[in-house]
Amino acid sequence: MADRALQHRRVHNLLLIQKLLGLRGDSSPFTLVLDTVEQSAKPLIRHYINNAKISKTDVVYISFETFKPPLGIAAFIKTRRKDAATIQKEISSVVSTTKRALLMFDTLYPLACNTNLDLPSFLSSLVTPTTSLLAIYHMDIPLPPPPNPYAPSPLTSLEFLATTIFTTHSLEQVLSRKRAADKSLAEPVFGLEEKREGVIIGLGSNDPKGLVLEMNHRRKSGRNIEEVFFLLPLTSKEKPLLLDDHPLYRRPDLGDAKSAADEVAAELSSTFDLGITAKQRRDREGVVLPYFDAQKDGFGGGEGGRILYDMGVEDDFDEEEDEI
Missing domain, CATH: 3.40.50.300 (P-loop containing nucleotide triphosphate hydrolases)
Known part of the structure; x- marks a missing residue:
């Protein structure tokens, strides 16, 4: 800037x-x-x-x-x-x-x-x-x-x-x-x-x-x-x-100092690629985060801080903790 x-x-x-x-x-x-x-x-x-x-x-x-x-x-x-x-x-x-x-x-x-x-x-x-x-x-x-x-x-x-x-x-x-x-x-x-x-x-x-x-x-x-x-x-x-x-x-x-900074930036850019491809950008835009569903009327929107979560196969379900 x-x-x-x-x-x-x-x-x-x-x-x-x-x-x-x-x-x-x-x-x-x-x-x-x-x-x-x-x-x-x-x-x-x-x-x-x-x-x-x-x-x-x-x-x-x-x-x-x-x-x-x-x-x-x-x-x-x-x-x-x-x-x-x-x-x-x-x-x-x-x-x-x-x-x-x-x-x-x-x-x-x-x-x-x-x-x-x-x-x-x-x-x-x-x-x-x-x-x-x-x-x-x-x-x-x-x-x-x-x-x-x-x-x-x-x-x-x-x-x-x-x-x-x-x-x-x-x-x-x-x-x-x-x-x-x-x-x-x-x-x-x-x-x-x-x-x-x-x-x-x-x-x-x-x-x-x-x-x-x-x-x-x-x-x-x-x-x-x-x-x-x-x-x-x-x-x-x-x-x-x-x-x-x-x-x-x-x-x-x-x-x-400016030339040295340019050299460091060029070296970092050759080592790390911080950009994303077009396919990665489309995949990221297609991800639906959990709090999006909580804002819909069918899921009790406006009722408070309700959290929706779908368990996966790797989750360890504890029945006693769930009852509490």
Whole structure:
């Protein structure tokens, strides 16, 4: 049962991540990507741009910190010294009402710092039946204190608004934390969390072998689906896989134990045959047990716990005991 549930989870979540990355349908109108200097979201953005070309979706790149337009996009909008209303007009001028489009914000930090802007309302106005939104939020850049201390933070509002949240992690750092957890040691910290002078990026950051992608997807019914994937570089042309299936993350002793259990089961099955044939099954179904007759009306059904028994030739009949 556990293996069947694991297989169902693997197939379902892999199909879901391929659907989200492939921009199929309206599976995620607003995708929020949370990254850090330890693991940039750029590899994930390359996957989205490449899949957008395959699905014939125009990518409109809204640049706050990118100077050179990425390859494969349809439009590049510079936002330097422009307010939110001007940005919205430029986006509307390049987005078609009949063709699917993906609006890609390279960072939300300038908009989140604007205290005069209602960020959730601004982003919601950009989403249409043919237009979806993908925005990057840098987790390691602190925001200025809000004017209203009781209002939710911009990140809290974005997480509430987003239909899919991707959090990027470095593979090498995830493996280091897992090795420490397996030995019951304190998890290592990297980068700014080390709180060392001059240390900004830790060891193993932005691993070129791929990134760990933590997904939190909210379905239309409101049910959340959480999973952790390993996303290979775009040049490998390999599909995502569950982090639990990664050979460096999966515990090797589990595989050995499973193979050993399979060998024992195969040996037992060759020695003992616990199954029954069709003839044995028919003979078993034809056997009438004694308590069946006791339930019939002709045998005093409903009169109590009456036991019917027919003596055989091998039974030893004791007349004195029977009289008692």
